[in-house]
Amino acid sequence: MWTYRCYDDGRRPNLWQRWYNDNPEFQGSHDSVFEMLEGRTAWGRPHADFLNKDERLVEIRLSGNPKHRILGFYGAARLEFVVVGTCIHKQRVYTPHGIKETAIDRKNEIHRYPERAIICVRPSRSSQI
Numbered sequence: 655m656w657t658y659r660c661y662d663d664g665r666r667p668n669l670w671q672r673w674y675n676d677n678p679e680f681q682g683s684h685d686s687v688f689e690m691l692e693g694r695t696a697w698g699r700p701h702a703d704f705l706n707k708d709e710r711l712v713e714i715r716l717s718g719n720p721k722h723r724i725l726g727f728y729g730a731a732r733l734e735f736v737v738v739g740t741c742i743h744k745q746r747v748y749t750p751h752g753i754k755e756t757a758i759d760r761k762n763e764i765h766r767y768p769e770r771a772i773i774c775v776r777p778s779r780s781s782q783i
Contacts (some may be wrong), residue, residue, distance in 0.1 A: 659736040659771035661760045673740040674777035683716040725757040
């Protein structure tokens with residue numbers, strides 16, 4: 655069973671839950687993609703791929719328009735994913751500007767200070783009932 659951590663930016667709810675709450679029209683895509691991924695021990699295309707192979711940064715690709723992305727990396731524990739950012743991807747442009755660099759910085763910060771990755775529950779419609 656997959657477990658999740660999320661970069662602690664000091665705000666509540668966590669950044670992943672805030673994205674989910676702010677994007678109700680993409681909640682169905684989000685839930686479907688993560689349910690598919692959670693049925694696997696190795697995530698891959700078309701729903702997950704390395705955004706930056708050198709940094710081992712993973713992009714979870716949601717369907718819809720615009721193309722929303724959840725950014726993170728595989729944690730130290732087996733079947734653990736750490737979310738470090740959310741964004742929109744259109745052609746070669748990621749919004750917000752600099753999100754890839756921010757995600758890499760957060761990943762590196764978590765490696766130095768593991769407490770910056772708080773345990774979290776994957777947002778879902780069922781968890782909001």
